[in-house]
Amino acid sequence: MNKIVMPLLAVVLTACGPAKPTETVDELVANPARIKEIQRLCKEDRAKVGDELCLRAAAAAERRFFGERPEQKKTQ
Template sequence: MLLMLAATLTACGPSQPSESVDTLVANPDRIKEIQRQCKEDRSKVGDELCLRAAEAANRRFFGDRPEKKSK
């Protein structure tokens, strides 16, 4: 029972602070750092943060252009 409690508490450790896409857009050096980490070990960084960094890089490159709608 004690071992199960210890395992449960270990799993509830502090999580990394979440960075929004908007925050990353304002910090291109952080985007590059996250992208590097994602290439090295995506499972350690997490899919969500990797996707946010990719979206931030796209926004920096393409700007805030409205999407074209197909006819």
């Protein structure tokens, strides 16, 4: 019985890690209110929100501001 309990306990404890953000940059671009909410939460407690979600919100805000612009050719 002990041989079954220990691996099962290891699997259960491994599953208890922090949840990964499920929101992609594209989803956030479509929802500007959510971007603002995440940015506010990141300012208040970045460790609780997580760096990955804060970075995704920043990338989404940048994409909304600048848009998907093609690179311009430099003239000489």
